Amino acid sequence: MQDVISLGVGEPDFVTPWRIREAAIYAIERGYTTYTSNAGLLELRELVSAHLEALYGVAYDPNEEIVITVGVSEGLDLTLRTLLNPGDEVIYAEPCYVSYAPGIAFAGGVGVPVITRGEDGFRLDPEAVHAAITDRTKAILLCYPGNPTGATQNREDLQRIVDLACRYDLFLISDEIYDRLTYRGEHTCVASLNGARERTILLNGFSKSYAMTGWRVAYVCAPAPVIEGLLKIHQYAMLCAPHVAQLAAIEALRNAESDVKEMVHEYDRRRRFFVGGLNAIGLTCPDPAGAFYAFPSIAATGLSSEEFAERLLYDERVAVVPGTAFGPSGEGHVRCSYAASVDQLEEALRRMERFVKRLKEGMRSAPGKHTTEATRV
Ligand SMILES: Cc1ncc(COP(=O)(O)O)c(C=O)c1O
Structure with missing residues (x-):
């Protein structure tokens, strides 16, 4: 299909900053093409530790509490496989990132979604989390800022969730892959909250903040006994993260702060424009x-999210993701990524406006015709 504007893909439209690519080219030239230690290059682990301490005041021992992984994807899989016994429950906010429910199931666990709603800005209500805790609950999985909603959670609510984890002796798995892409207020690192560090598995990486999705490099920080468990799986399943990607990540942490700031500034500009539109x-x-x-x-269109996404693609050539891809509670929504140029966003809005207008006119001339089961509930 030609002339499609894709707002579907969840990755930066920026190419990795040049200084990072150049460091990787230089690493290849010098022949850094071997395995690294299972936990990853010590220099990178030391930089991750210093980075987290500088940003959030949480320190991790590079020797025992950090492992470099092949993306947060691997970090999440290792974490779930390490922590869960068959039948253990993991509570998470829904709509959520597509891998959470399958990842929990792959590890033999049972996912317990807590529904969040647009009317509340997709806030995760600590009371609802409390109500979802049972004897089988092992962990609460958090993701702020979140995919697909872009929601953040305030410090007080997060502290209340941490307090629940302490009270019921639960792990907190915190996927903070979008931490640097925070436009209002400051990001709260879950591990920095009172009582959290000893029970938190912090997942983060380079894919989003540094536009490095294809490099496959990330990290997990957690207390030493948890990291020991993760490493047992990681060393046999993966051996190590790619050497060149780890050297690129070192360059990112050392020298790419200004690039991150520039990209965040640009996303914010697009966000204001697109969400307003x-x-x-x-x-x-x-x-x-x-x-x-x-x-x-x-x-307001009377369509289910699948119908909306499909018809928008065929009628107007704009690709978005149906909200149901992020769990059943995503019905009635679509996810649009604004990691696209302002020109593309402008044209996408023009096409979407035309599409929505036509639907509404159709609804007026044939009331009830477009109302599907999905949107009636
Ligand atoms: C919330 C969330 N976690 C993890 C990932 C995967 O990250 P990585 O590229 O580090 O594997 C994504 C990718 O879209 C994501 O949105």
């Missing part, structure tokens, strides 16, 4: 405070 054309969208996603309601 969605609301103006009648697709109500709570202001996403982080990541690079808008998750507007499409309820």
